[in-house]
Amino acid sequence: MTRLSSISLSSLLPATSPAASLATRLAALFVALPSTLFSALFSALPSTLFSARFSARFLAVFTTMLTGLLLAGCGSKGPNPATSLSYQGHENDSDSRYLLAAYPGAAGTRLDDCQTCHRGGQVTYRSGKISTLNPCSYCHLVPYPDQLISIGVPRNYQATLNPFGLDYKNAGRSVSALHAIAGADSDGDTHSNRNELNALRYPGDAGSQPGQQSAPTITVGMNELAGHAPYDQFLLMNSHSQQYDSYARYTGVKVMDLLKWAGVDLAGSTSITFIAPDGFAKDFDLEELDSPYPDGLYYADLDPGSFAEPRQGVVKYAPADQLLQELTDGGVLPGEQWVLIAYERDGSPLKASHLDAASGRLVGEGPYRLIVPQGTPGAPDRGSDYSPSGYEDGYDYDDEKDHNAGLCVRAVVAIRVNSVPDGYEEFDWKNSGMSLLARKQLIIYGAGVAAD
Numbered sequence: 001m002t003r004l005s006s007i008s009l010s011s012l013l014p015a016t017s018p019a020a021s022l023a024t025r026l027a028a029l030f031v032a033l034p035s036t037l038f039s040a041l042f043s044a045l046p047s048t049l050f051s052a053r054f055s056a057r058f059l060a061v062f063t064t065m066l067t068g069l070l071l072a073g074c075g076s077k078g079p080n081p082a083t084s085l086s087y088q089g090h091e092n093d094s095d096s097r098y099l100l101a102a103y104p105g106a107a108g109t110r111l112d113d114c115q116t117c118h119r120g121g122q123v124t125y126r127s128g129k130i131s132t133l134n135p136c137s138y139c140h141l142v143p144y145p146d147q148l149i150s151i152g153v154p155r156n157y158q159a160t161l162n163p164f165g166l167d168y169k170n171a172g173r174s175v176s177a178l179h180a181i182a183g184a185d186s187d188g189d190t191h192s193n194r195n196e197l198n199a200l201r202y203p204g205d206a207g208s209q210p211g212q213q214s215a216p217t218i219t220v221g222m223n224e225l226a227g228h229a230p231y232d233q234f235l236l237m238n239s240h241s242q243q244y245d246s247y248a249r250y251t252g253v254k255v256m257d258l259l260k261w262a263g264v265d266l267a268g269s270t271s272i273t274f275i276a277p278d279g280f281a282k283d284f285d286l287e288e289l290d291s292p293y294p295d296g297l298y299y300a301d302l303d304p305g306s307f308a309e310p311r312q313g314v315v316k317y318a319p320a321d322q323l324l325q326e327l328t329d330g331g332v333l334p335g336e337q338w339v340l341i342a343y344e345r346d347g348s349p350l351k352a353s354h355l356d357a358a359s360g361r362l363v364g365e366g367p368y369r370l371i372v373p374q375g376t377p378g379a380p381d382r383g384s385d386y387s388p389s390g391y392e393d394g395y396d397y398d399d400e401k402d403h404n405a406g407l408c409v410r411a412v413v414a415i416r417v418n419s420v421p422d423g424y425e426e427f428d429w430k431n432s433g434m435s436l437l438a439r440k441q442l443i444i445y446g447a448g449v450a451a452d
């Protein structure tokens with residue numbers, strides 16, 4: 001825990017800068033103070049009363065609430081964390097607040113997010129497959145190790161930093177640190193960190209530079225998706241932490257069919273990334289998309305209504321009229337299992353997602369969702385948050401099972417064919433994602449993509 005006495009108030013305030021308004025300074029102070037005070041308070045409480053994990057969560061929630069109230073009361077025109085998508089769902093967002101204090105123009109842009117300081121990385125799976133993971137997936141390996149990866153797992157969060165993130169950390173990880181490294185060129189692309197951040201370019205990625213044009217995009221809407229080779233697929237969606245898994249029928253288009261229809265030249269590419277407007281993204285090798293997955297398995301009578309105690313239930317099934325007649329308990333699911341961009345679930349359009357202002361999370365599933373079958377077919381299991389259940393029925397959470405629902409990106413708005421060609425800027429999904437959602441569109445960009 002941070003001790004109050006070790007905090008200098010001057011370190012909480014932005015360094016002198018014409019761009020730093022009084023409101024900005026107050027915002028930084030208000031944001032930092034509750035955290036400091038309550039850190040000190042909790043450090044004084046007996047550990048038997050408050051575990052470190054609990055107090056950290058309480059602290060994060062309390063700080064967020066108090067910060068929101070204070071900023072709302074100020075009527076601040078400076079960076080307002082409440083309008084930022086950055087770090088939503090993460091417990092510590094002080095680095096983002098420091099960035100916005102030093103560079104208020106970055107608020108709400110794609111710079112106002114993890115990848116300004118964090119990088120992706122290459123990993124090798126036990127199968128021999130080599131993949132390049134996006135910053136999201138790469139960083140998440142630290143708290144959520146993937147047993148299938150043998151080489152390349154970052155040892156800690158520092159190992160996920162890009163050159164700018166490293167310079168920032170080494171300079172002291174504060175607003176002052178950002179000003180101290182403003183004139184440096186962390187990523188070596190000849191543009192200073194200050195110039196890159198002011199131009200909304202990544203200071204830790206040499207492929208991102210001021211003055212570059214955006215990568216060409218192809219825009220796809222419901223008419224294009226639904227009008228092209230619709231594919232029906234009944235499958236198990238095995239969730240990691242939710243109480244229930246589900247069997248559902250998704251209708252969509254196979255990803256490879258969509259890319260071919262869009263005229264994407266895949267000759268120079270090896271992987272595809274699917275991106276949601278909150279920054280959540282998943283990467284797939286082309287070969288994972290270009291052939292069917294193993295046959296799925298069906299397990300019957302695991303819904304809450306099948307047990308004397310409903311909470312013993314493990315699965316929610318599609319409505320009876322969506323179940324395929326040839327399903328048998330323990331049998332193989334009919335039809336081939338493919339990676340799809342789906343627009344219907346159980347015969348109804350996917351509910352359009354929206355950003356929940358209170359939680360900062362995307363709520364909903366559609367209008368488009370990536371659907372990924374199990375690579376290792378198996379039985380459903382209870383969520384990790386609901387296990388052990390005490391029922392001893394063999395359906396408690398099992399780390400070895402393929403929890404494919406976690407790969408199924410909700411509200412997909414962008415499909416990136418890796419890699420974005422040199423000389424082009426990454427598509428700005430941060431600023432465009434929510435409007436794409438509202439228009440029920442997604443865009444395809446990257447290698448081999450010519451503009452539509």
Ligand SMILES: [Ca+2]
Pocket residue numbers: 185186187188189190191192193196203
């Ligand atoms: Ca640079």
Ligand SMILES: [Ca+2]
Pocket residue numbers: 187189191196201202203204205206207208209
């Ligand atoms: Ca750069």
Ligand SMILES: [Ca+2]
Pocket residue numbers: 238239240241244245380381382383403
């Ligand atoms: Ca599960």
